Amino acid sequence: MTKSKVKILLIYTGGTIGMVKDFKTGALKAFNFKNLLDRIPELQLLDCDIDTVSFKNPIDSSDMQPKYWVEIAEIIETNYQGFDGFVILHGSDTMSYSASALSFMLENLAKPVVFTGSQLPIGDLRTDAKENLITSIQVASLQHQGKPVVREVCLYFEYKLYRGNRTTKLNAEHFQAFVSSNYPDLAESGVHLKINTEHLLQTNGARPLKVNKNLDENIAVVRLYPGISKTILETIFSVPSLKAVIIETFGAGNCTTEAWFIGLLKEAILKGIHIINVTQCAGGSVLMGHYETSRALKKLGVITGKDMTTEAAIAKLMYLLSKNISANTFKTKYETALRGELS
Missing domain, CATH: 3.40.50.1170 (L-asparaginase, N-terminal domain)
Incomplete structure (x- = not known):
């Protein structure tokens, strides 16, 4: 036959x-x-x-x-x-x-x-x-x-x-x-x-x-640049429904070490907002702690996006946020490859 x-x-x-x-x-x-x-x-x-x-x-x-x-x-x-x-x-x-x-x-x-x-x-x-x-x-x-x-x-x-x-x-x-x-x-x-x-x-x-048909859209993406405004970031982080923010950092996951910026991230994390670190470079990976300018992020508990694209980071965030899982489980799952999206 x-x-x-x-x-x-x-x-x-x-x-x-x-x-x-x-x-x-x-x-x-x-x-x-x-x-x-x-x-x-x-x-x-x-x-x-x-x-x-x-x-x-x-x-x-x-x-x-x-x-x-x-x-x-x-x-x-x-x-x-x-x-x-x-x-x-x-x-x-x-x-x-x-x-x-x-x-x-x-x-x-x-x-x-x-x-x-x-x-x-x-x-x-x-x-x-x-x-x-x-x-x-x-x-x-x-x-x-x-x-x-x-x-x-x-x-x-x-x-x-x-x-x-x-x-x-x-x-x-x-x-x-x-x-x-x-x-x-x-x-x-x-x-x-x-x-x-x-x-x-x-x-x-x-x-x-x-x-999985439930996707949570209560997220924001912030691309860092020299001179980014404290007022602008405070406005973003104060959105009532906000659950997570993807920060596109420099190079291997680096950012400004200004006290107001680190303090803003710390306050957000304490409120239960997930902070994801992805590089704004076309290629390469986030290596938090590799340079002095990213050690503070690692210490705060910022989640590393490793070598994920921003597109994948957004999709994964919407998917995981809909699961209503604990902060520790969320971090573990986000930093783990689920569909081959990170190395």
Whole structure:
């Protein structure tokens, strides 16, 4: 008996990849993904069956919100048993945030969830959309001995497959828009599709998928800079509903040693506000205590984000805050890799 083809569900949320150009007017218009095979006949060469689903009202990725992450997660949850892999078409601007969020929301994930998009619309003469889409579907359909090769949330863009929660959008103009500074590529597409198996997240798939739909948005992100105002920071830390603050520090987690700044952090922590330290550098890790300018943070009990991206730090924070766990447990879990988001 012949095994049925691998089934892939294509989820369209919005973004440039879903637009086509009206060649008479030059205007962009939404693309009907029900006619996907007609628009990209090359997809018929892939050894898989492709079905499509779209947000009722597709959004620009700049309008992405946690409620839409829940919508994506629910689509995957509803169709999890019926499909072997999922490809999410998404605007590139907030794709790293969404990929990071879904990595935490989809617990015990044992199938591929691949985010992709494009810098140019699918109907543009020089579009990057076709290659990104075709290879993403191919990655999602890869199987070995009847099981998916990729079993995590990832992001494919311009010949590279990355772990989703390790990515940052670095360039608004180049086709190579994303980087994963602190973790190797999961795959590279060239003449052959090379999978770096040793870098893939290893899951046994024994536990059933659990979808975490509660996300706590009562957080703030503060990027330090020379001359940052005490008044501004006091205003942020005095927000009544605030539960956590991510501080983007200098270099390896360093900050000003001004007494008012350290005192403000100490006061916040005593009030039960979690303080997370991530570096504002594109690559590298927080090493609290390595320099004099970060020893005070370590002594206060500031949580280290190690080599997490800000996108992953935000997503992990929203996820863990919804768990209502003790401060000590929170710190331990935050500083521990849950989905391969830190080294």
